[in-house]
Amino acid sequence: MSERRSSESGFPIKGRYTADDLPEGLDSRLGAPGEFPYARGVYPTMYTSRPWTMRQYAGFGTATESNARYHQLLRAGTMGLSVAFDLPTQMGYDSDDPIAHGEVGKVGVAIDSVEDMRLLFADIPLDKVSTSMTINAPGSVLLLLYQLVAEESGVEGAALNGTIQNDILKEYIARGTYIFPPKPSLRLVADTFGYCRKEVPKWNTISISGYHMAEAGATPAQEIAFTLANGVEYVRAALAAGLAVDDFAPRLSFFFVARTTLLEEVAKFRAARRIWARLMRDDFGAKNPKSMMLRFHTQTAGVQLTAQQPEVNLVRVAVQGLAAVLGGTQSLHTNSFDEAIALPTEKAARLALRTQQVLAYETDLTATVDPFAGSYVVEAMTAEIEAAVVELMDRVADHGSAVDAIEVGFQKREIEQSAYRIAQEIDSGERVVVGLNRFTIDTDEPYEPLRVDPEIEATQAARLARLRAERDGGAVERALVELRAAAEGTENVLFPMKEALRARATVGEVCGTLRQVWGTYRPSDRF
Helix, strand or coil: CCCCCECCCCCECCCCCCHHHCCCCHHHHHCCCCCCCCCCCCCCCHHHCCCCEEEEEECCECHHHHHHHHHHHHHHCCCEEEEEECHHHHCCCCCCCHHHCCCCCCCCECCCCHHHHHHHCCCCCCCCCEEEEECCCCHHHHHHHHHHHHHHCCCCHHHCEEEECCCCHHHHHHHCCCCCCHHHHHHHHHHHHHHHHHHCCCCECEEEECHHHHHCCCCHHHHHHHHHHHHHHHHHHHHHCCCCHHHHHHHEEEEEEECCCHHHHHHHHHHHHHHHHHHHHHHCCCCCHHHHCCCEEEEECHHHCCCCCCCHHHHHHHHHHHHHHHCCCCEEECCCCCCCCCCCCHHHHHHHHHHHHHHHHCCCHHHCCCCCCCCHHHHHHHHHHHHHHHHHHHHHHCCCCHHHHHHCCHHHHHHHHHHHHHHHHHHHCCCCCECCCECCCCCCCCCCCCCCCCCHHHHHHHHHHHHHHHCCHHHHHHHHHHHHHHHHCCCCCHHHHHHHHHCCCCHHHHHHHHHHHHCCCCCCCCC
């Protein structure tokens, strides 16, 4: 029997719920599926007409190796690709930069130039697949490289479909892969909104992420509150840049975690949709219904996976995926069972995808919309989480804005306190983790992890040397001068950035040019 008596967000879970626990005005709080306030889902038919997009996050080593994994996943039936980049790429450094030493290709694929991006997507029809790229500070750079490769294969920007994470604010809170100070970073986000509206109109220009905050220890209420507060900040930045709310808001998307606490996760997703719809309509005056829809991608909770008895993670991921689907996600990545040990093997990645396919095609989850609507416990939990989220968002607003709260460390401090509490509960045994602090075994079973070739760094350095020797250095220099002038002024920097990348400037050279103008953020900086 479970010993859980309180939710992850801190409110008590009753042993029995009745109609008396339903919130007042339930009909207006729910609405119809696909209608304001979208608690029951953003589309009228949800999965009854088509399932969610099945994505698998992949990327390691060289672009050629990652391309092979993408083709394997596509053959296995995945509907969308999700690219993991290595740490130097995420920080805007080339693979041959001294600071990149030891990290090239380790946690994702190394991308230094348009040539690497060309290899990454070789023989993949970019007008047929949806591609998500987990990249933030240099998100605009990687998007432009993707567009250039698509154009080379005859695919125009209007045909491209996908997402860049491009969520820099959560990097200051929970993850740390920032480059520039927040003010120019927000400008770059707004420039990306404006560029994509003209050049890549179907692209989701940002994936406002609670996932990484949850992985750092945020409760469900904190995850939603801090993510939506960041979303408000991005909307304000775009409005300040002269964009109309209904011109960019329909392309905003979100990224959340799905934990094993299924009921609370379902309630969390439903509450998030309702809060965002009200914010966009009432606070920002959105008129287009698509501006009010909180569309989101979900990834199962990597932080809940264990290196001990890793096969048990298959069960955890199935439950987490079920929570995401019952909560109404638009796309889903299911983690591989071996990710707590190393990069996923091909077999583990395939099993993760098969988990989604079982949910979609062997259950009755796709037969009806929002099956938990009206549930005593889920509706009560939805109201509890909504109230907790609103209270936390008000506390962020009391600092002036999400950026002001970040400056004084409010969100980071709140998350660290939650993480510490969780760690204490696991250490004491109060929080059961199967295979870790209960139901353990005496011996570890053999497992052969995927290993990254240590020669990748030298290979990438050689490719960069050849690139710099063969390209038109003068054209690159002139393009970077144009980029610098745009960064110093007010014009949209993505247009000259694209020309620099077309001339085969590297990711590090482009980001380095912007560093010269905007500076590099340090946690102790005041802004």
